[in-house]
Amino acid sequence: MKNPISWLIRYFREAKEELAKVTWPTRATTLRYSLLVIAVSVGTAAFFAGLDWALNLGLEKLIEISA
Numbered sequence: 001m002k003n004p005i006s007w008l009i010r011y012f013r014e015a016k017e018e019l020a021k022v023t024w025p026t027r028a029t030t031l032r033y034s035l036l037v038i039a040v041s042v043g044t045a046a047f048f049a050g051l052d053w054a055l056n057l058g059l060e061k062l063i064e065i066s067a
Helices: 004-021 027-066
Strands: none
Touching: none
């Protein structure tokens, strides 16, 4: 690496060329995938909330029985 400035300029130039080759998703595709991620996240959160509630209820019943 003889000249760090020329190396940096070349790096950014090549990065720009590679970004030009990328096939970017459409707005509709991005929206669809975003909604899918949100739905899966809400579903996962609901599942773990229900599991937490059920385990907590079971633990409370066990404590009642043993007391």
